[in-house]
Amino acid sequence: MDHVAGSPARHTKGEPRAVQGPAEIGVGITGFGVFFILFGILLYFDSVLLASGNLLFLTGLSFIIGLRRTCSFFFQRHKLKGTSFFLGGVAIVLLRWPLLGMLLETYGFFSLFKGFFPVAFGFLGNASNIPLLSALFRRLQGTSSMV
Numbered sequence: 001m002d003h004v005a006g007s008p009a010r011h012t013k014g015e016p017r018a019v020q021g022p023a024e025i026g027v028g029i030t031g032f033g034v035f036f037i038l039f040g041i042l043l044y045f046d047s048v049l050l051a052s053g054n055l056l057f058l059t060g061l062s063f064i065i066g067l068r069r070t071c072s073f074f075f076q077r078h079k080l081k082g083t084s085f086f087l088g089g090v091a092i093v094l095l096r097w098p099l100l101g102m103l104l105e106t107y108g109f110f111s112l113f114k115g116f117f118p119v120a121f122g123f124l125g126n127a128s129n130i131p132l133l134s135a136l137f138r139r140l141q142g143t144s145s146m147v
Contacts, residue, residue: 026063033057045098054090054105074112082111 033056040049062070074083086108093101110117 022063026060029056030060033060047096047098050093050098079112082108
């Protein structure tokens with residue numbers, strides 16, 4: 001398919017898809033951050049993995065929603081308590097006190113995102129109405145073999 005110079009390229013089957021912008025890069029960076037955090041927890045709170053995961057997570061978040069929106073999210077007046085615990089936990093992890101830092105981060109995370117949890121649980125409650133997921137749920141219910 002020939003493209004006119006200056007016009008945006010269209011994605012067709014068989015062609016590799018080009019990166020659309022910093023948001024897609026941010027999703028990858030955030031994914032690596034979550035992986036490093038989970039892997040650091042799995043390896044008995046390895047401080048280097050946790051610190052790397054924290055930095056990648058925050059960097060990816062700022063790539064996804066933008067630096068200005070990230071700052072405005074974290075520094076809203078009613079979220080300052082959660083922000084201080086979350087960012088304080090990140091700082092404590094960077095200072096190689098991983099267990100205490102992760103406890104502070106967890107409290108700050110739940111405090112920051114407490115308004116999002118009802119939406120997420122509401123979606124999970126309605127997930128059984130989605131055709132593909134409802135078939136999966138029915139199949140999983142039938143295979144529970146407790147001996």
